[in-house]
Amino acid sequence: MIRVGIAGWSYDDWDGIVYPASRPARFDRLAYLSEFFDTIEINSSFYRIPDPKTVTSWARRVSGRPDFRFTAKLHQGFTHKRSELQAADEAAFKRAMDPLAAAGILGAVLVQFPYSFRPGPGSGGTLEAIVEAFRAYPLVVEVRHQAWATDTFFEYLRGRGVGFCNLDQPPVARSLGPTETATSKVGYVRLHGRNAANWFRKDAQPWERYDYVYAEAELTSWAGPIRRLAEQTADVFIIANNHYRGKGPLAALTLLALLRGEKVSAPAELVAAYPQIAPRTHARGPAQGRLF
Numbered sequence: 475m476i477r478v479g480i481a482g483w484s485y486d487d488w489d490g491i492v493y494p495a496s497r498p499a500r501f502d503r504l505a506y507l508s509e510f511f512d513t514i515e516i517n518s519s520f521y522r523i524p525d526p527k528t529v530t531s532w533a534r535r536v537s538g539r540p541d542f543r544f545t546a547k548l549h550q551g552f553t554h555k556r557s558e559l560q561a562a563d564e565a566a567f568k569r570a571m572d573p574l575a576a577a578g579i580l581g582a583v584l585v586q587f588p589y590s591f592r593p594g595p596g597s598g599g600t601l602e603a604i605v606e607a608f609r610a611y612p613l614v615v616e617v618r619h620q621a622w623a624t625d626t627f628f629e630y631l632r633g634r635g636v637g638f639c640n641l642d643q644p645p646v647a648r649s650l651g652p653t654e655t656a657t658s659k660v661g662y663v664r665l666h667g668r669n670a671a672n673w674f675r676k677d678a679q680p681w682e683r684y685d686y687v688y689a690e691a692e693l694t695s696w697a698g699p700i701r702r703l704a705e706q707t708a709d710v711f712i713i714a715n716n717h718y719r720g721k722g723p724l725a726a727l728t729l730l731a732l733l734r735g736e737k738v739s740a741p742a743e744l745v746a747a748y749p750q751i752a753p754r755t756h757a758r759g760p761a762q763g764r765l766f
Contacts, residue, residue: 637660
């Protein structure tokens, strides 16, 4: 099954672009997005391990869509800031994921490494420790340096039953280019945008790196690889991470329409903000006030 979605949902700059500017009482952003997407990547878990009660609430709020699946980013202490990792963090992250796993809606845990993470004895040990610690969950590894694109690495992932994250990212330095590699029953693609000017600029704000509108032709180029990934896996997750001002939802819904070959539902505000998507969508607003 191919699922197309977005990374995160708590963006104030989506108000009036993805979410209605004038919202019903107790409007629920997550529940609203679940009407348009059947997967969302939890990226807040990268910055802070969520409380299990909060995660249980997330599961409840998408319960109206039985086919919905979350994916979640592993906390940065395991991948980016290992010197800050606390002894209790492993157990805390597992407690956070368990409500989703118990509900059968945890599609994958994404182990995202930075560009600076490159092959070597130390990095291999770090990766193996993470794979062993979180082997109870469906894992997907994201590496961003071209040096990882080897048969040896892919065979390691296959042997451990770990998925590989295919990337669309700016072609800067020795960044990993587009691939269509499946190493487990979970296929994964992340669309980061192609804002090469800001990708590695030291003073760039996080939103500037992901400020990119995909041309339809750029998204069309992914349709074939995604379909081939689906032939090799049980589930494929396509996540648009170019989130600034709703450009992730724009990319995700455009790609979804291309894959289905038919119009898809889209938030009315998004269609108004980006009219180029109008021919591929049915615009609609909130069905009702949210009670969550």
